[in-house]
Amino acid sequence: MSAERAIGPAQEASALRAEVGEGLILDLGCGPARLMDALGEPVIGLDASSGMLGLAEATFHGRLVRGDLEALPMADRIARGVFGNYSYQHLPRPNWGSPVSVEA
Numbered sequence: 001m002s003a004e005r006a007i008g009p010a011q012e013a014s015a016l017r018a019e020v021g022e023g024l025i026l027d028l029g030c031g032p033a034r035l036m037d038a039l040g041e042p043v044i045g046l047d048a049s050s051g052m053l054g055l056a057e058a059t060f061h062g063r064l065v066r067g068d069l070e071a072l073p074m075a076d077r078i079a080r081g082v083f084g085n086y087s088y089q090h091l092p093r094p095n096w097g098s099p100v101s102v103e104a
Helices: 009-020 050-059
Strands: 025-028 043-047 063-066 081-083
Touching: 009 025, 009 081, 043 050, 050 063
Parallel strands: 025 043, 025 081, 043 063
Antiparallel strands: none
């Protein structure tokens, strides 16, 4: 057994926020927004499902956008960080490249 411990999605989200600082994070495939608090502000949640965004609205009061991971409805380089917990499983394998440009 490895001395390193696996971390969960909430810890990964918090680690991304620490790395990005005060920059905008996109949560691609945010679902019901369970990890939005761990991502901190500013954050925009994006999901293709209006049902998931409806669930997200019940607990998250920030910006939520309905959109497609493969055709993001926002400008290039808008965010300093991108988070996607289980989002890529919904894309066809040939499209598993980076769906966004992130500023350096």
